[in-house]
Amino acid sequence: MNRISRLKKTVTSMCGIFAYVGTRNGIRLALDCLKKMEYRGYDSAGLAYIADGNLITHKAVGKLRNLEKMIDDQTAQCVIAHTRWATHGKVTTENAHPILDATQSVAVIHNGVIENFQQLRHELEREGITFRTETDTEVIANLIAILYKGDLLQAVQEMVPLIKGAWAIAVIHKNHPDECIVAKNSSPLVIGIGVGETFAASEPNALIHHTREVIYLSEGELARIKANSVELFDEARLPITKQTEQLKHSAEEMSKGDFAHYTLKEIYDQPQAVRNAMLSRFFEDYGTVAMDEISISAAALLAVKRVVIVACGTSLHAGLVAGYMLEEIARIPTSVEISSEFRYRNPIVEDGTLVLAISQSGETADTLAAVRELKAKGATIIAICNVQGSTLTRDADSTLFLRAGTEVGVCSTKAFTSQLTVLTLFTIMMARLRHMSKAEGQEFLSALKEIPEQIQQVLAIAPHIEKLADKYASANDFYFIGRRYMYPTCLEGALKLKEIAYINACGYAAGEMKHGPIALLNEKCPTFALCADTLTYDKVVSNVMESKARHSPVICLTFAGDTRLTKIADDIIEIPMTRDELAPITAAVACQLFAYYCAKKRGADIDQPRNLAKSVTVE
Ligand code: M6R
Numbered sequence: 001m002n003r004i005s006r007l008k009k010t011v012t013s014m015c016g017i018f019a020y021v022g023t024r025n026g027i028r029l030a031l032d033c034l035k036k037m038e039y040r041g042y043d044s045a046g047l048a049y050i051a052d053g054n055l056i057t058h059k060a061v062g063k064l065r066n067l068e069k070m071i072d073d074q075t076a077q078c079v080i081a082h083t084r085w086a087t088h089g090k091v092t093t094e095n096a097h098p099i100l101d102a103t104q105s106v107a108v109i110h111n112g113v114i115e116n117f118q119q120l121r122h123e124l125e126r127e128g129i130t131f132r133t134e135t136d137t138e139v140i141a142n143l144i145a146i147l148y149k150g151d152l153l154q155a156v157q158e159m160v161p162l163i164k165g166a167w168a169i170a171v172i173h174k175n176h177p178d179e180c181i182v183a184k185n186s187s188p189l190v191i192g193i194g195v196g197e198t199f200a201a202s203e204p205n206a207l208i209h210h211t212r213e214v215i216y217l218s219e220g221e222l223a224r225i226k227a228n229s230v231e232l233f234d235e236a237r238l239p240i241t242k243q244t245e246q247l248k249h250s251a252e253e254m255s256k257g258d259f260a261h262y263t264l265k266e267i268y269d270q271p272q273a274v275r276n277a278m279l280s281r282f283f284e285d286y287g288t289v290a291m292d293e294i295s296i297s298a299a300a301l302l303a304v305k306r307v308v309i310v311a312c313g314t315s316l317h318a319g320l321v322a323g324y325m326l327e328e329i330a331r332i333p334t335s336v337e338i339s340s341e342f343r344y345r346n347p348i349v350e351d352g353t354l355v356l357a358i359s360q361s362g363e364t365a366d367t368l369a370a371v372r373e374l375k376a377k378g379a380t381i382i383a384i385c386n387v388q389g390s391t392l393t394r395d396a397d398s399t400l401f402l403r404a405g406t407e408v409g410v411c412s413t414k415a416f417t418s419q420l421t422v423l424t425l426f427t428i429m430m431a432r433l434r435h436m437s438k439a440e441g442q443e444f445l446s447a448l449k450e451i452p453e454q455i456q457q458v459l460a461i462a463p464h465i466e467k468l469a470d471k472y473a474s475a476n477d478f479y480f481i482g483r484r485y486m487y488p489t490c491l492e493g494a495l496k497l498k499e500i501a502y503i504n505a506c507g508y509a510a511g512e513m514k515h516g517p518i519a520l521l522n523e524k525c526p527t528f529a530l531c532a533d534t535l536t537y538d539k540v541v542s543n544v545m546e547s548k549a550r551h552s553p554v555i556c557l558t559f560a561g562d563t564r565l566t567k568i569a570d571d572i573i574e575i576p577m578t579r580d581e582l583a584p585i586t587a588a589v590a591c592q593l594f595a596y597y598c599a600k601k602r603g604a605d606i607d608q609p610r611n612l613a614k615s616v617t618v619e
Contacts, residue, residue: 015097015111015617016040016083017189018206019170019180022197022227026079031068033199033206034083036254038064039410039614040111040202041085044096048107049076050177055107059096063608077227078177080170082109085613089134099137101145102129105174108144110137111202112167112187113618120162139163144171153224156181157237160222166365166618168217170200183222187617188363188391191215191223191230193244198225202617203363204247204389205406212247216394249388254408261606263409263500267592268459271452273414274585276403277421278448282428287441289429294382294398302433305352307334308379310342310370312616314412314495315358315384318419320488321584322356322427329444329581330430339366340619342373349377356426357383360407360415361615362390369619371395384422386415400426410612411500413592416492417455417585424448424581447579451586454576458589461573462597465590468555468571469597475526478503479517479552480591481510482530483540489584490530493591500606501598510536510543521550528594531558531565532575532583544568555594557587 016037020026030047038045045067046059056074060066064083082097089095098107114120117136120143125131129142143162148155152173166186172179182189182200192199192207192214199207200223204214217223220235234240259265282289294301307326309319316338323336343366357371362385371381371392383396386404393399402418425448432441472478478497480490487509494507508517510529521527527547531540541564547554548568556569559577566572573594575586599606 015085015109016202016206017109017111017168017170017200018081018202019109019182019200019225020079020197021077021178021180021225022194023077024197025075027071027074027076029210030079030081031064031071032209033201034064034081036206037202038083039408039608040617041083041613042608043084043086043091044093045081045083046096046098047079047081048098048100048172049079050172050174051076053174055100055104055172055174057098057100057107059093061091061093061096078172078180080107080109080172080180088136094133095135097135097137099133099135099141101138101141103145106141106145106148106171108137108141108169108171110140110167110169111617113165114139114163114167115165116163140169148173152176152179152181156183157222157233168202179224179226181222181224182217184217185219186365189217190389191217191225193230196227198227198230200225203387205387208247208249213244214247214389215242215244216389247389254406256408261409261596263411263413263606264596266407266409266413267589267596269405269414270417270589271455271459273402273404273418274421274455275452277418278425279403281425282445284442284445284449287438287445288432289425289445291400291425291429293400296380296382296398298433300380301430303352304332304354304430306350307332307354307356308347308374309334309336309356309358310339310367310374311358312339312364312366314416314492315360315364315367315419317488317492317495318416318423319356319358320491321420321485322423324485324488325424325427325581326430329427329436330434332430337370339364339370343369347374347377349374349379353379355379355381356423357381357392357396358419359383359392360386360402360412360419362387362392363615363617365617365619368392368395384419386418409607410609410614411496411595411606416588420585420588421448421451444579447582450578451582454578454586455589457576458586458593462593465573465593466597468573469594469601471571472526472553472555473501473598473601475524476504477520477525478505478528479513479521479525479547480505480507480528480530481513481540481543481547482533483510483536484533485580485584486530486533486536486540486587489587489591490528492588493528493530493595496592496595497598499612500595500604500609501602502604502609503598510540513543514546518546518550521547521552523551523553526553526555528591529554529556529569530587531556531562532587533580535580541565541568557590559583
């Protein structure tokens with residue numbers, strides 16, 4: 001293997017992994033725990049166990065329920081199981097995990113990226129190994145099989161330095177029916193310790209119903225798990241000990257109740273989610289905010305000279321809103337960065353730089369990488385996150401939790417509005433530490449307090465929004481336009497429509513339309529104009545007129561009582577009057593409903609849209 005070198009090509013798979021060694025039926029436990037991680041990937045699912053000295057696998061393309069159908073009364077006490085999201089290697093049964101080596105002795109499940117897999121594969125093929133899948137994981141299985149001399153732990157330890165990339169793996173061998181080797185590098189992995197049983201999973205929430213005692217593996221660490229023991233090793237293969245941690249959060253039942261989809265339920269969760277995000281975090285009497293979770297002194301917060309926000313997707317859009325607020329309200333220079341771009345820059349981190357890393361899941365690989373780079377350069381990190389125990393919360397100096405409850409729908413809804421709520425509170429806190437008066441703080445907070453009720457008012461017009469969706473759902477292209485606080489909001493509105501309704505929706509700064517995109521407007525390409533920003537209202541109305549002049553049908557979202565647009569727009573969605581900084585919250589709810597009903601009309605898989613996964617754990 002000495003000719004193995006780093007390959008540029010990146011293969012990605014991003015998944016949920018689970019392992020069990022104990023005395024209960026691990027197959028049932030695996031299906032139960034995979035269900036809690038299915039949103040990490042749902043292209044295919046599979047499991048493997050050892051019976052009579054042979055490896056048995058069951059794999060099914062599509063949702064987990066397809067795998068469930070293959071299982072009846074099989075039992076096993078040592079099981080590995082996997083739910084897959086793939087971008088390389090087609091969605092086939094062969095490519096579903098667990099992946100076996102050529103001799104059918106080793107089974108591997110894997111979450112992550114083996115960057116040098118092609119090089120390794122060529123090496124192994126030259127040595128006579130025949131590959132049966134297109135996955136990068138197959139090289140891991142074959143390397144372990146070749147290196148195996150009777151000790152599985154040693155074989156995995158010798159394999160690890162040969163692979164490059166970000167990965168978490170669980171490995172079983174047909175000769176070792178009572179042990180599983182798990183290892184990680186950059187992808188998440190947690191070990192759960194029960195009584196006479198041991199688990200491993202990509203996330204603690206998958207285990208919380210079975211154990212609360214966990215060990216988080218750090219980069220390069222490896223463990224041999226058996227029913228009654230966990231042996232830990234560091235990168236240098238030396239035995240180590242680690243403190244177990246207790247999962248403190250409550251086990252949440254994931255149910256969509258009477259709602260047709262989790263996504264709809266989560267849209268309707270928002271008044272309460274926003275209330276939870278505010279709970280005990282502000283004092284109206286003093287017009288100020290206290291965020292006790294931040295272990296940074298008021299003096300240090302006052303010394304902050306610059307804020308850098310890193311995030312992806314919906315969280316990035318929340319960050320963009322915060323960027324406007326922090327500069328305008330707290331007067332702190334703020335840059336908002338796409339994590340996947342930022343991680344490859346060589347950022348300048350000066351004294352007084354505070355980083356806000358926003359991530360619902362706390363597992364987004366690009367955001368984690370950006371945070372590590374910023375940390376290495378000495379920045380202080382505050383995570384804004386929804387998932388307790390996630391990697392981001394362990395990497396950050398402090399975490400502001402969203403308290404939104406589990407967001408199951410892949411399409412982020414309540415996390416966005418909760419992020420905006422927390423970011424608003426953070427802005428007020430930073431502004432009050434500086435120049436904002438008590439009266440200004442009180443005024444802002446009382447407007448924020450109205451938001452849950454105002455979201456309720458937007459939810460009350462769902463039937464109207466559904467009618468509009470019926471009218472517009474057949475469009476193949478859409479432009480969302482807005483200015484200032486409505487600009488990030490229109491990026492978010494467009495993302496929702498793309499993601500769940502599969503409509504090619506483009507969010508654009510309204511003022512930029514005439515610099516190119518306006519060429520695409522016609523009677524088949526509607527404009528969704530977000531006009532709920534008082535400072536730029538007149539300008540956006542001009543942009544709406546420009547769209548109309550190109551025959552684009554126009555939906556205008558505006559504050560209630562706005563009569564000016566009724567004569568111009570084809571359709572109107574009204575949201576309650578609020579401050580410009582807070583309008584993104586209620587406007588987003590209207591956009592979510594619009595996307596939801598368009599998706600429903602188009603018969604899309606709303607909770608688990610094609611090609612997506614909830615946690616993007618690879619770059
Ligand atoms: O967990 P994160 O907030 O870090 O996830 C970031 C994005 O992957 C996520 O917001 C994605 O864009 C959503 N599916 C959008 O609805």
